[in-house]
Amino acid sequence: MRRTAFGAISLAAIGALALTGCQNGDGNGGGKDASTPPAIGSTPPTHSAQPSAPAPAGDGGTAKAGQSFKIGEAAQIPFSYGTTTKGTIALTVTSIDQGQPGDLAPLKLGDKVKGKVPYYVRYSIKNTGTTDLAYASVGHIKGLLGDGTEAQDLMVIGTFDKCPSEPLPKGFTNGHTATGCAVALAPSAATKVASAEYWGDPYTLGKGLIWK
Structure with a gap:
């Protein structure tokens, strides 16, 4: 589902909760844009590491399926959105912040989120290729619990x-950076979201890139 950048949230528009454990679609990683928003509450982050200019891990080559990174470490990856937008980005999960159950109240989801604790997977995107990625969305990022x-x-x-997240801005050419965020829900206060996975094309869910 493509996230609309503007407009008030409503229960009808929220599209309930979903496990993205299925398959890649189109667009970024196939086509479904799972972009979901970051905003920092008063709760301190569970993990954090935000280098001012993260460099791709290793020798700067393309990250391999199943490769793991530390929070704050960049992965150099091919990127595609839709059928025409293609390029290369350095993707970095910069923090996984624990929120409060009350953060979800404005979404008016009621019992669907009762007892669940939101975590905000925050990430940065740097265009390291030669094409303009303006207006593309970088999604397919999900949280993983402590047991994986x-x-x-x-x-x-x-x-x-x-947890705000917007499509990449106009003129997103080589060297430009942006940030995004995805919301992950822990089933209870006793369980934490401990890591994050990117599974956009050419990776697949369960065999993507892991930050922890």
């Missing part, structure tokens, strides 16, 4: 101040 299983995703259509 998938955390539940929360898809938000509209804006969510706790």
